[in-house]
Amino acid sequence: MTAPGAVGAGAGATEADADRVFAALASAVRRELLRLLRDGGPQPVQVLADHFAMRRPSLSEHLRVLREAGLVSEQRSGRQRIYRLEAAPLAEVQDWLHPYERFWRGRLRDLGALLDRMPDDDVT
Helix, strand or coil: CCCCCCCCCCCCCCHHHHHHHHHHHCCHHHHHHHHHHHHHCCEEHHHHHCCCCCCHHHHHHHHHHHHHCCCEEEEEECCEEEEEECCHHHHHHHHHHHHHHHHHHHHHHHHHHHHHHCCCCCCC
């Protein structure tokens, strides 16, 4: 059973699904792959590979992790594999992060109010 407020609680996803998404996002390479797909749309694996100084099997492993987390989908077109961003799991991450965003906005608002109440230093 998914705990209240857990990622995927509203979409029928399991806690294991949420863990896979967060684990996938933990890698800078995988976050960059997601950015490339967000900004450039669906792309063949070779186009994605051109952005990284790593061997193809390593990149394929990163893409596999993203695929298993539901963050990308793969379509075969002849000999090419085309990858596409699947953003739905990211919306669930955003839902999980939202209370923390509200927390920090409140803290920054309180800090701003405190600074506004403090007297200005006269610089001569």
